[in-house]
Amino acid sequence: MTASVATSSPPVLRVESLSVFYGKAQALYDISFVVRQGEFVSVIGPNGAGKTTLLNALSGLVPYRGRILFEEKPLPPQPHEIVRRGVIHCPEGRSLFPYLSVYDNLILGAYRRRDEGIVRDLEDVYELFPRLRERRRQLAGTLSGGEQQMVAIGRALMARPKLLMLDEPTLGLAPIVRAHISQALEEIRQRYHMTILLAEQNAEFAFRHSDRLYLLETGRIVREGTVAEMREDPYIRQAYLGG
Amino acid sequence: MGSVIEVLILGFLISSLYALIALGFTMIFGVAGVLNLAHGAFAMVGAYLALGALEWGWSLPAAALFAVVGMAFLAPLVYVLLIRPVEDRPIIVFLGTLLFAVVLEQIVGLFFGFNSRIVPPLVEGILTVGEVRIPVNRLAASAIALSIIGGLWLFVNRTRVGKAILALSMERRGAALVGIPTQRIILGVWAISGALAAIAGLFVGSFFGISPLEERLLLTIAFTIVILGGLGSIPGSLGAALIIGFSETVVQQFAPEARGLASLLLLMLVLTFRPQGLLGRAAA
Amino acid sequence: MRVRRLSLRPRLGSALLLLFFALLAAMPYLLPRLFPEMETNPLLLRRWLDILVMANLLAVLAMSWDLLGGYTGQISFGHSFFFGLGAFTAAILSLTVDWSPWTVIGVGALAAAVGGVLIAAPALRLHGPYLSLMTLVAALAFDRFIRWLKPADRFDLGIPGAEGAILCSLKCFLTFDAVAKYYYALALLVGSFLVLWAIARSRIGLALEAIRDDEEAAQAAGINTAKFKTLAFSVSGFFAGLSGAFYVYHIGSASPSYVLNLERSVEAIATAVLGGMGTIVGPIFGAYFFKLFEELFRPLEALRYGVLFALALAVLLLVQGGLLSRALQRLRGRDLVAVPPSAPPPSPPPSEGLPQGTETQTGTEAVRR
Ligand SMILES: Nc1ncnc2c1ncn2[C@@H]1O[C@H](COP(=O)(O)OP(=O)(O)O)[C@@H](O)[C@H]1O
Ligand SMILES: [Mg+2]
Numbered sequence: 090m091t092a093s094v095a096t097s098s099p100p101v102l103r104v105e106s107l108s109v110f111y112g113k114a115q116a117l118y119d120i121s122f123v124v125r126q127g128e129f130v131s132v133i134g135p136n137g138a139g140k141t142t143l144l145n146a147l148s149g150l151v152p153y154r155g156r157i158l159f160e161e162k163p164l165p166p167q168p169h170e171i172v173r174r175g176v177i178h179c180p181e182g183r184s185l186f187p188y189l190s191v192y193d194n195l196i197l198g199a200y201r202r203r204d205e206g207i208v209r210d211l212e213d214v215y216e217l218f219p220r221l222r223e224r225r226r227q228l229a230g231t232l233s234g235g236e237q238q239m240v241a242i243g244r245a246l247m248a249r250p251k252l253l254m255l256d257e258p259t260l261g262l263a264p265i266v267r268a269h270i271s272q273a274l275e276e277i278r279q280r281y282h283m284t285i286l287l288a289e290q291n292a293e294f295a296f297r298h299s300d301r302l303y304l305l306e307t308g309r310i311v312r313e314g315t316v317a318e319m320r321e322d323p324y325i326r327q328a329y330l331g332g
Numbered sequence: 333m334g335s336v337i338e339v340l341i342l343g344f345l346i347s348s349l350y351a352l353i354a355l356g357f358t359m360i361f362g363v364a365g366v367l368n369l370a371h372g373a374f375a376m377v378g379a380y381l382a383l384g385a386l387e388w389g390w391s392l393p394a395a396a397l398f399a400v401v402g403m404a405f406l407a408p409l410v411y412v413l414l415i416r417p418v419e420d421r422p423i424i425v426f427l428g429t430l431l432f433a434v435v436l437e438q439i440v441g442l443f444f445g446f447n448s449r450i451v452p453p454l455v456e457g458i459l460t461v462g463e464v465r466i467p468v469n470r471l472a473a474s475a476i477a478l479s480i481i482g483g484l485w486l487f488v489n490r491t492r493v494g495k496a497i498l499a500l501s502m503e504r505r506g507a508a509l510v511g512i513p514t515q516r517i518i519l520g521v522w523a524i525s526g527a528l529a530a531i532a533g534l535f536v537g538s539f540f541g542i543s544p545l546e547e548r549l550l551l552t553i554a555f556t557i558v559i560l561g562g563l564g565s566i567p568g569s570l571g572a573a574l575i576i577g578f579s580e581t582v583v584q585q586f587a588p589e590a591r592g593l594a595s596l597l598l599l600m601l602v603l604t605f606r607p608q609g610l611l612g613r614a615a616a
Numbered sequence: 617m618r619v620r621r622l623s624l625r626p627r628l629g630s631a632l633l634l635l636f637f638a639l640l641a642a643m644p645y646l647l648p649r650l651f652p653e654m655e656t657n658p659l660l661l662r663r664w665l666d667i668l669v670m671a672n673l674l675a676v677l678a679m680s681w682d683l684l685g686g687y688t689g690q691i692s693f694g695h696s697f698f699f700g701l702g703a704f705t706a707a708i709l710s711l712t713v714d715w716s717p718w719t720v721i722g723v724g725a726l727a728a729a730v731g732g733v734l735i736a737a738p739a740l741r742l743h744g745p746y747l748s749l750m751t752l753v754a755a756l757a758f759d760r761f762i763r764w765l766k767p768a769d770r771f772d773l774g775i776p777g778a779e780g781a782i783l784c785s786l787k788c789f790l791t792f793d794a795v796a797k798y799y800y801a802l803a804l805l806v807g808s809f810l811v812l813w814a815i816a817r818s819r820i821g822l823a824l825e826a827i828r829d830d831e832e833a834a835q836a837a838g839i840n841t842a843k844f845k846t847l848a849f850s851v852s853g854f855f856a857g858l859s860g861a862f863y864v865y866h867i868g869s870a871s872p873s874y875v876l877n878l879e880r881s882v883e884a885i886a887t888a889v890l891g892g893m894g895t896i897v898g899p900i901f902g903a904y905f906f907k908l909f910e911e912l913f914r915p916l917e918a919l920r921y922g923v924l925f926a927l928a929l930a931v932l933l934l935v936q937g938g939l940l941s942r943a944l945q946r947l948r949g950r951d952l953v954a955v956p957p958s959a960p961p962p963s964p965p966p967s968e969g970l971p972q973g974t975e976t977q978t979g980t981e982a983v984r985r
Contacts, residue, residue, distance in 0.1 A: 148509060172511030184506030186499045197499050200492070201511035244510065367745045418933060422744065426691055427885060431929040434882055438922025446918065548878060552756065555749055563745070593764060596757040603750050604738035 098126040101284055102147075102176075102252055107155035109142050116142045117308045119155070124252065124286055129278060131287040131295035133329065134305035140288035141181050143305070144254050147171075147286075148178035159252065173201050175251030179258065181288075183241040187230025191221055194229045194240050198247030207247070213280075214243040217273055235266035242273065253277075254286045259294055267294070274298055292329035296320065304329075337464050339585045340578075345466075345474040347577025349539065352477045352532040353550055354557035354569045355484065356525035361563055362501040363521045366415055366425055371529055372551025373433035376544060378403045378530025379451055379537035380440050392452055400530045407526025408519045433551070437544040446544055451537030473535040480531065481570070484524075488566070497521060556599050562608055633897060640802055643668060644795045662794040669798055669866055671907035672805040673859045677880065678887035678899035679812050680855035685885070686894030687816055688848040689828030690739070694751030695856050696880035697735070697758050700872070702728040702857025707870035708767060710788035717790050721861040728857020729850045736849035740842050743831070752881075759876040785868030797866065804862055808855050809900065815851060816896045824848055825894075856884075886928040 100123035109117040117139045124130045132140050146153040149168040157164045164171050186194050195214060199207045215222035218239040224232060229240055238258055245253055258274075259267040271294065277283055278298075289295040295302060302319050304312035312322060319325050357371040368374075378399045385395035414432060418424040453469035488494035500507040500517055508514050536542055536550065557576055561568025576595055583594050639646070647661055648654045654661040677699055684690045706724035709715065715723075735754055739747050763780040791797050815821055823844045826834035835841050864870045874880075883906065891902025906924060913920040 150505065150508065167513070167515075168508035169511045169513040172509070178509050180505065180509060184503050184509060186502045186506055188502055189495070189498060193495060193499075197495060197510050197512075200496060248511065414929075414933065423689065423691060424932060426745070426748070427889060428929060428932050430693070430882070431886060431889070431925050431932060434886075434925045435922055435929060438918060438925060441918050442922060552752065555745075555752075559746065559749055593757060593760040596753050596760065599753050600738070600750065600757065603742060603746060603753070607742055607746050 098128075100125050101160055102286070103156075103158040103161075104147075105156040105158070107143070107146060107153055107157065109139070109146050109151055109153045111151075115308060117146070117153070120305075120308075120310055122303055122310060122313070124284060127282050127284055128301065129285045129287070129299050131289055131299040131302045132305050133289050133292050133295045133302055136290060137307075138305040139308040140290070140305055141256055142308075144178055144180070144256050144286070144288050147254060148176065148180075150178075169201070172248060175249070176254070177245045177248045177250035177252070178254045179241050179245040179256065181256035181260070183237050185229040185237055185240055185244070188228055190226050191229055191232070191240055192225040195221070195225075195243050195247050198244035199249075201248060206249070210247055210249065214246055217246075217276060218243055235262050235269070238262060238266075238270060239273075242270070242277075246277065250283060252284045252286060254288070256288045257290060258287075259291060271297065292325075296330070335463075335585070338466065339581055341464065341466055342470070343578040343581035344574075345470045346539070346581055347574045348474040348477040348481070349532055349535050350553055350557055350577050351481060351570050351573035352528055352535070354554045354561070354573055355481060355566065356528035356532075357554040358558040358561070358563065358566060358569045359521055359528075360525045361558065362566075363497055364411070364518050366411075366419070367422075367429070368415075368525070369426065369429040369551060370410065370433040370436065371525070371554055372547035372549070373436040374403055374407060374526055374529035375533030375536065375550050376542060376547035377406070377436055377440060378526075378533035379542045380444055380449075380544075381530070382451060382534055382537075383444065383449055386452070392454065396454075396534055399534060400527050403526035403530035404523040405526070407529070408522040411519065411522045433547060437547060441544040444544070448541040448543040448546070449537065450541045451534055453538045469538060473538065477531070477535065480528070484528075485566070493517070493520075556595065559607075560599065560602055629897075636900075637802075637806060640668070640805075641799075644798060665794050665798040666866075667907055667911050669801040671904050672801040673863050673866070674883060674887055674907060675805055675900045675903035676808045676859040676862075677856050678884045678891070678903055679808060679896055680852045680859070681881075681884040682888045682893060682896055682899050683812055683816065683824070683855075684848050684852040686888060686892075687821060687828060687896075688824040688845065689831075690845065690848065691744075691748045692751040692852070693748050693878075693881050693885075694735075694753070694755035695852075695884045696876050696878055697751065697755035698728040698731055698853040698856030699860035699863070699880050700755070700758060700762070700870075700876035701731045701853075702860030703864045703870040703875040704762060704767070704782070705857070706861035706864045707782040707784045707788060710784045710864070711782070717788070717865055720788070721858065721865060724861030724864075725854050725858035728860065729854035731857070732849040732851070732853025733846060735853070736846040739849065740845055752878075755876065755878065755881065759872050762872050762876065779872065781869060781871035781873070783869045784864065788865050789868055790862075790865040801862065801866070804858070805900070808858065809896070812851075812855065812896050820844065820847065828894075882925075886925055889928045889932045890924075 102124040104123070105121050106119040107117055107121070108115060108119055120139075120143065122130075122132075132143060134140055142151060145151045147157060147164070149164070149166055149171045159174055159176055164174065164176065186197065189197070195211060196207070199210065215225075220236055221239055221243055224236060229237065232240065242255070242258065245255075255274075259270050262270065274285075275298070278285065285298075287295060287298065296316055296319070299316055301315050302313065303310050304319070304325065312319065312325060314322070320330070353371070353375060356374075357368060360366055360368045360371070381402045382392075382395040382399035385398045386392065390398065410432065414428060415425055418428060453467070455468045455472045457468040459466045459468050459471060486494075488497055496507065496512045496517055497520075499510070500512060500514055504514060507517075533542065533550070553576065557572040558565075558569055559572075560575060561570070561572035575598075579595050579598070644661075644665065647664055651660075654664070677695060680698070681692060681695050684692050702724040705727040706720050709720045709723060710717075713720075731754075735751060739750055742750055766780050768780060768782040790800060816824075823834070823839045826837065826839055827841050827844060831841055860875055863875065887902040887906050888899045889902070890898075890905055891900065892898030909924055910920055913923070916923070
């Protein structure tokens with residue numbers, strides 16, 4: 090496990106009393122939390138807790154009330170402006186472009202960038218997921234679920250995220266594929282020292298990767314702490330870690 | 333023999349116009365998810381913008397440019413003012429664009445009357461090869477239409493913004509999340525669609541003449557072609573335009589009394605048995 | 617779909633409607649009292665009664681559209697098909713058989729109902745724009761077919777210059793008594809309204825609305841969507857055809873350039889939208905508004921259609937539920953749309969507006985209770 094070297098560094102993401110409404114129904118209630126430079130933070134919670142809603146608010150897909158500061162400045166409202174700030178969301182359900190090739194999907198990940206490093210980064214993604222190099226001409230919609238998830242993560246990486254937000258990257262994947270994704274996440278952390286925010290229902294998976302975690306239930310943060318602290322929490326042990 | 337070749341050539345030339353009409357219509361559906369029933373009216377208004385400019389004493393090229401630029405400006409405006417506020421309610425959008433189209437008919441009729449008008453040909457003259465006689469204007473129109481279609485194809489498939497348009501048409505959320513400014517792109521596509529409609533309207537006006545109510549025919553043609561070709565599919569639209577253009581011309585030539593009936597019956601059959609279109613992939 | 621449903625169950629609505637029908641019934645006596653020039657000039661009275669007849673026919677056509685479009689969510693662009701089918705059947709029958717006018721009109725309506733079933737067959741597999749295009753194509757194809765067939769030529773009654781038109785005025789005339797005809801048309805309106813209203817308020821109407829709101833969910837809930845859609849098409853076709861057949865017996869001819877003109881479909885839609893989609897009763901007022909506007913602003917010529925269609929567009933985009941529902945709302949002094957009882961404790965909605973693609977609770981369910 091990565092030691093909590095990052096827990097004392099300054100917060101890059103600061104969320105202050107964030108609320109989200111779907112019409113009259115409230116999905117998030119006054120959520121506040123921080124993510125520090127280089128940290129791997131997970132938001133865990135059961136299905137319907139509001140994890141996806143939280144990430145969608147952060148990436149500008151749903152309107153919210155409250156404040157979101159990234160690198161001490163408020164995030165702009167539009168998704169494409171948020172992307173420009175380096176906050177990249179790899180969404181639930183992946184949202185790939187099904188009739189475009191793997192290559193096109195990855196290149197579109199760098200849509201906001203004009204620097205020279207794009208080719209280099211594409212090589213890195215292919216190195217991380219060699220399968221994608223083999224399949225680079227194939228239409229994304231025809232890939233297996235695991236391969237699609239690799240494209241989704243690769244596409245997010247192509248934006249050179251300062252903060253990478255992943256929503257249930259292993260949902261519905263076979264154990265062996267899950268292990269592969271898991272390994273890739275470790276590699277991404279090692280290589281780029283990237284700050285990562287993971288939304289995850291699978292607590293085991295989240296605990297394996299995180300420095301700190303937040304537990305979200307019915308739109309409220311009910312527990313928070315480092316991996317070690319959270320592991321000791323009797324409620325979490327019982328409800329999420331299988332006793 | 334000459335007449336058969338002539339019909340085939342004319343069929344091809346007309347097909348390229350139809351393709352141009354259908355292209356803007358299908359692009360808006362593919363990218364913005366809006367079935368714009370005012371598309372025929374856009375083409376009609378485009379032709380009348382040019383006619384108006386001509387009456388003001390503008391030269392034909394200037395008038396044509398005015399029409400194209402005008403529609404490229406008006407179409408996104410219509411989207412912002414009329415369609416975007418009700419975008420998430422397809423039935424309202426559907427009926428709204430239909431009603432807007434008939435309002436446009438009336439407005440144009442108010443200024444220009446309801447009789448058919450001819451847009452002067454861009455190029456005069458008739459090309460004669462053996463027994464085959466083809467108006468040069470039609471050749472020029474078709475050549476322009478085909479170059480526009482080709483250029484658009486290159487733009488969409490070969491450029492960064494074009495790829496963004498494709499991506500947006502497939503997955504709006506994904507497009508937003510990679511940093512594509514979706515609203516700006518959608519406005520741009522409306523502008524392209526308006527410009528294409530205006531060009532098509534100009535050519536139709538110089539081929540056959542145009543009247544305010546004739547926009548319905550243009551809309552029906554566009555609608556028919558994109559359904560035959562598969563909604564949102566650009567190559568499908570091109571193929572379907574050929575089918576419709578040829579069948580119309582051939583029927584017109586050899587059985588004028590059944591004009592329109594054949595392609596309508598064909599369309600009914602396709603709708604019944606292959607609603608995803610003859611050529612295209614199933615609409616998403 | 618956020619079509620607001622106008623409930624007439626509250627007594628005010630029903631009372632107003634009764635009052636309106638009573639007013640219409642009194643028209644032949646009221647008009648000459650209100651406008652003395654009609655007393656001296658019976659032709660003028662006759663003209664106005666004829667206009668009201670046309671309003672009734674438009675109302676029936678628009679109500680039939682509303683059952684299909686407003687209630688079932690099947691947007692038809694081809695109601696001129698049903699209208700024309702009824703009209704041509706009636707015109708041809710009036711020349712070929714010796715039936716009473718009512719029988720002919722009824723058979724015309726039935727023919728259009730059959731037309732509805734025929735369209736429904738492929739329509740069951742079609743959704744949204746495909747379905748609308750199918751209805752449009754049926755209307756266009758029927759128009760071409762009639763013009764090609766030129767049925768009038770077989771009776772030597774073709775109108776010169778009007779392709780495919782049938783002139784049957786000697787045999788297809790309901791009555792020469794304008795007042796009597798006015799009452800027949802009024803009876804047609806009230807009868808059609810009662811039947812359509814009863815259907816809309818019955819379990820059938822519930823099923824149709826369920827199909828409109830979410831066809832898959834309706835199917836999952838055990839509603840035989842194919843059956844109900846076919847029913848909606850045939851009932852809608854029936855009343856549109858009834859309107860068309862009666863029209864022939866009102867005017868004395870059937871011409872493709874009128875009865876099969878797409879204008880009929882557009883008018884039906886604009887009328888239903890003006891009065892309020894999904895209400896059945898709304899189109900009646902929409903039709904009277906349409907026809908009176910058309911008549912009163914005659915000096916505006918073509919411009920008045922522009923104004924009418926623009927009004928319909930504005931109502932569609934801005935006034936949910938149509939003008940009538942808004943007016944009633946005002947009258948009743950409260951919102952037709954109540955907060956649903958199951959709503960969570962009121963929390964202020966976000967000022968930024970709603971996310972795309974989410975449906976807020978609308979009046980549909982709320983008003984039904
Ligand atoms: N588009 C939406 N419209 C209305 N309610 C929604 C929408 N998306 C999510 N919700 C509701 O918000 C709550 C949180 O959902 P979500 O964020 O998807 O949870 P999670 O990702 O933790 O499973 C749920 O009650 C869900 O039903
Ligand atoms: Mg989720």
